[in-house]
Amino acid sequence: MPDESAIATHDHASLIVAVAKNRDRIAFAELFNHFAPRIKAFLLRGGTPAELAEELAQEAMLIVWRKAYLFDPAGASASGWVFRIAQNLRIDAARRAQRADRIATEFAVEPAEVDAPEAVVDAVQLEEKVRSAMAQLSPEQLKVITLSFFESRPHAEIAAILKLPLGTVKSRIRLAFLRLRALLDEVA
Amino acid sequence: MTPTHHPKEEKLLEYFSGSLDEGMRLVVAAHLEMCPSCRRLLAGLEIAGGTYLDGLPAAPLGEHALERVLSRLDESEVSQPAPRAQAANDLPVQIRALAPHQLGRWRWIGPGVYWRSVTLSQQGPMRVFLLKAAPGTQLPQHTHDGTELTVILQGAFRHEGGRFGAGDCDDADDTVEHRPAVEEGEECICLVAMEGNIRLRGFLGRLIQPLVRL
Numbered sequence: 001m002p003d004e005s006a007i008a009t010h011d012h013a014s015l016i017v018a019v020a021k022n023r024d025r026i027a028f029a030e031l032f033n034h035f036a037p038r039i040k041a042f043l044l045r046g047g048t049p050a051e052l053a054e055e056l057a058q059e060a061m062l063i064v065w066r067k068a069y070l071f072d073p074a075g076a077s078a079s080g081w082v083f084r085i086a087q088n089l090r091i092d093a094a095r096r097a098q099r100a101d102r103i104a105t106e107f108a109v110e111p112a113e114v115d116a117p118e119a120v121v122d123a124v125q126l127e128e129k130v131r132s133a134m135a136q137l138s139p140e141q142l143k144v145i146t147l148s149f150f151e152s153r154p155h156a157e158i159a160a161i162l163k164l165p166l167g168t169v170k171s172r173i174r175l176a177f178l179r180l181r182a183l184l185d186e187v188a
Numbered sequence: 189m190t191p192t193h194h195p196k197e198e199k200l201l202e203y204f205s206g207s208l209d210e211g212m213r214l215v216v217a218a219h220l221e222m223c224p225s226c227r228r229l230l231a232g233l234e235i236a237g238g239t240y241l242d243g244l245p246a247a248p249l250g251e252h253a254l255e256r257v258l259s260r261l262d263e264s265e266v267s268q269p270a271p272r273a274q275a276a277n278d279l280p281v282q283i284r285a286l287a288p289h290q291l292g293r294w295r296w297i298g299p300g301v302y303w304r305s306v307t308l309s310q311q312g313p314m315r316v317f318l319l320k321a322a323p324g325t326q327l328p329q330h331t332h333d334g335t336e337l338t339v340i341l342q343g344a345f346r347h348e349g350g351r352f353g354a355g356d357c358d359d360a361d362d363t364v365e366h367r368p369a370v371e372e373g374e375e376c377i378c379l380v381a382m383e384g385n386i387r388l389r390g391f392l393g394r395l396i397q398p399l400v401r402l
């Protein structure tokens with residue numbers, strides 16, 4: 001099971017590299033078939049209307065095509081990189097919706113900013129560590145991280161979902177991230 | 189020494205998701221350059237986010253979605269790698285995030301204290317500047333009516349919230365009232381993003397305020 005996912009992860013990374021280096025459309029189509037429907041699912045889950053989710057999923061894949069040269073297979077995971085693109089796009093779209101008159105800005109996906117000058121640890125190693133750190137979080141902590149980070153839900157909405165006071169939600173999120181940080185620091 | 193004071197989680201997450209404004213983003217980026225723990229946390233969250241995305245059940249796309257995107261690949265041709273901006277400043281600590289920004293000249297604003305502007309690409313409510321204070325300087329007591337985010341590039345100061353050394357991030361909001369004292373030893377240089385107004389107290393404060401229009 002871990003083997004299978006490791007292969008898949010590796011595959012997606014080399015497909016992105018093929019897109020960057022050779023403008024490889026077949027590689028791109030393969031990435032599209034895997035990621036586009038998941039990006040759409042991700043957006044739908046966050047409450048994006050279906051039509052817009054479809055449009056944004058396509059947009060996200062165009063960004064993958066354009067920004068593939070920024071992907072560093074040694075420093076980042078393929079799906080993590082795509083996740084970041086999708087999340088940026090969702091937030092950008094939400095912002096544009098608020099200011100409908102504003103022209104869409106070219107948003108920056110700048111993995112270089114996050115991925116250190118001297119890489120923290122290499123991507124494969126870190127991936128292993130992240131998996132074990134996530135497994136060590138309590139279900140409660142995992143839940144708030146999912147809602148606040150993966151699904152970018154506002155604190156008030158998380159409070160409503162979990163039926164908890166806002167203050168409790170905030171401190172729970174804080175503690176969950178502290179714990180995750182501690183777990184990742186431990187293995188450094 | 190690795191930093192022990194980090195930006196609040198919300199700020200890190202907003203940085204990650206691209207929703208932080210330019211001024212705050214600059215200060216968080218400077219902190220990240222100096223903080224392996226925050227880099228690890230963000231890199232870890234990115235990986236975890238990818239695992240989450242991979243695990244979502246696929247939502248079918250409309251007919252011909254792939255063809256439509258394939259036909260658009262050429263129109264959106266490749267953005268080339270932007271040439272990396274050269275660090276064109278004389279700061280003793282090189283921060284890559286600062287490289288694309290123009291820095292003003294150091295201006296004297298009080299005994300032992302200098303101020304220097306950092307130009308952002310867009311004018312907004314957030315201002316960014318550098319502060320330099322001589323060892324042992326007691327900075328004026330102040331409160332804020334907005335948010336302030338500071339990263340220490342060199343030297344150290346202390347206030348009620350603890351000791352802040354190189355790389356540390358002081359994430360203050362309007363509930364904080366503090367009076368930083370610069371440690372003996374090295375001169376202290378900070379990068380500050382500030383929204384809203386700072387209210388300085390005492391003689392020195394009244395002296396400084398009009399000069400820097402804080």
